Amino acid sequence: MNRVALRRFVALSVVAALTLVGCARPDEPVEVEESAPAEEQVEEVIEPPRHPLTGEEVVEGSVTGPAVMAKIDHENRPYVNLHRADIVIQQLIPQNGTRFIAIFHSDVPDQIGYVRSFRPHDLYMASPFQGLLASSGMFALVVPFWEDTEAAGVRQYVWDYRTAEDRDLWSTVDKNYAMASSVLFAAADAQAANATLAPPQQYFEYVSDPAEASAAAGTPVSNFTTYFSESATNDYVTSVWEWNATTGFFEKNFINGDPVSVESGEQLAVTNLVAISVEHDDFVGQPTARMLNGGGSAWVATGGKVIEADWEGGALTEPITLTSGGEPVKLAPGKTWFMIFPGDASTARTAAWGGPGSVSYE
DSSP, X not given: OXXXXXXXXXHHHHOSOOXXXXXXXXXXXXXXXXXXXXXXXXXXXXXXXXXXXXXXXXXXXXXXXXXXXXXXXXXXOSBXXXXXXXXXXXEEETTTEEEEEEEESSSOOSOEEOBOOOOTTHHHHHGGGOSEEEESOOOGGGHHHHHHHHHTTOEEEEGGGOOTTTGGGEEEOOOOOSTTTTEXXXXXXXXXXXXXXXOOOOOSEEOSSGGXXXXXXXXXXXXXXXXXXXXXXXXXXXXXXXXXTTTTEEEEEOTTSOBOXXXXXXXXXXXXXXXXXXXXXXXXXXXXXXXXXXXXXEEEEETTEEEEEEEEOOSTTSOOEXXXXXXXXXXXXXXXXXXXXXXXXXXXXXXXXXXXXXXEEO
């Protein structure tokens, strides 16, 4: 191959386009015009429409109507339709106990219960879901928190404040149990009466394939327990979950291993467990979680595996964010049990109701 041919060969193999002037003698330069570099092709990932509280894929525009929330008593069992909630928040109350905020939207029952009282940190936990919140009442010093929740966009129904307009949404059951904890709320009717309200925003992040959930790369576990108090271990302040590989769910048990069931006999079971450590203040004897602009440690369990993560809170109506290794934590589609327990920084203020909690799994 002569020198001219060699030059042509090299030019063709190095650049995308060239221009040769004349026949080009060996002593003549070869003029080369380089083309513009090709633009990098970035694959666009289109996220499918999802139900905001379960992560299930849905038809675009099919999610309508407000979420229905209710404060649910922990002690008064069996629970009424608690297993149908999309998300259940378990929170600390005084006297070494916990209660629930059950959030319904994808499957709203005719009745839910048994409904209990509003607490100060319900303001921070319920506001991101907007919609409706049913409670049995509150004591006077908590009223400002209740009013702030209403101002944040949550319409509230209160047994103690019921009127002719909403009286038909309430009913009671004679269970010989103290105070208002035998109260049931007509969730489906309440949602229908407020059908023009907006649906809830997405709270957690999800993937469609459970195998791609963040916890899929985590540590295998057979059980996951959240303690809401360091000074007591009982069924009211401890949340015990066992992984069932056959059903693919975490199932809720009592400490002695007996299943925690609802009125229909079905055991409480969820796809995802989320536990976060939150600094709590003592407001007139009421433990109150500092959710706004807070942050701390988190644990996320899905598919029989668990990862450690971090949580961060924002403004009043904003969901928390979960990250692990700097990346967003993604849950599997399904129901989620969300446990908010007092962290170590709460020690000085929580002595009257048990001190900080913790998470244990194996």
